[in-house]
Amino acid sequence: MASSSQALSAPLRTRAPPIPFFSRTSSSWFPVTNRSFRGSSGLFSTQASSSSISVIRANNPEKFSCLKTKVSTSANMATEKKAQVFDSEEALSVSLAKYIADLSEKFIKQKGSFTVVVSGGSLIKSLRKLVEAPYVDSIDWSKWHMFWVDERVVPKDHPDSNYLLAFDSFLSKVPIPPGNIYAINDALSAEGAADDYETCIKHMVHNGVISTSEASGIPKFDLMLLGMGPDGHVASLFPGHPLLQEKSKWVAFIKESPKPPPERITFTFPVINSSANVVLVVAGAGKAHPVHVALGDGQDPELLPVQMVSPEGELTWFLDKDAASKL
């Protein structure tokens, strides 16, 4: 990475690996031109409606059931939602690790790299089986490129940092090259950090590490691993917030997050919905309502952000039985 040699200006725990920052002063940025943003197409339509749901009992005894939902997002486009429901969060994390390892192998074979976006929160704990045998040894970590769907604007050694959370339970246990870990620049303001991260993404698109959607030119990550809050928020996109409608920025900032800390940066729906694969990992009874609204016939007075997740590629839900209890 052009800027990977730039030293961290913020204090970091000594055990944290050096991570690249993306500065506007770098001479290596290449502006992405001739790329059109997707307009108000059905891909991030807010009016998704279920057309068919089938529930299949899976063979795996640890797996409670498998549910497939075909969701129409516009007259001519459809995203198939797949949901797997597990008896326990433990069983969920075992199956999630295999799912990710299989995708890693497929993309590395196809294109020589694997671009993975993670959220913060409980998702990170559900990745724990990936850093155990057999995956810790079988995955080609050197080909991984890791990004964040959202980050809190706090120093990297702050307990609220999504980077620190991922570092402690995941990054510190696998040999992803430090230059392939794209954390935000925590020395900047929220606005500055969002701009800087978008510039980083453009650079990675330009150098071919991140693919783009043929339809829109928007970055198309190989895998986006999302959590969801009890209010149905994903990334730092909260119910009723104007950022839900952001269509031109790839990375936006928020200074008044309803969930602390208030200052954050986040990928926007055009980027989330360009992904080749989105996985929504949700566990716990406290999240049963938004799951019911997004996948079943539950109602909410307002459109939940999670209902707007409708990627070009595949959307797969990993649920434990408590989160799926209202389905």
Ligand SMILES: O=C1O[C@H](COP(=O)(O)O)[C@@H](O)[C@H](O)[C@H]1O
């Ligand atoms: O604040 C955030 O919350 C969501 C959901 O977190 P969870 O602990 O309820 O799973 C998370 O996905 C996001 O990355 C984070 O910044």
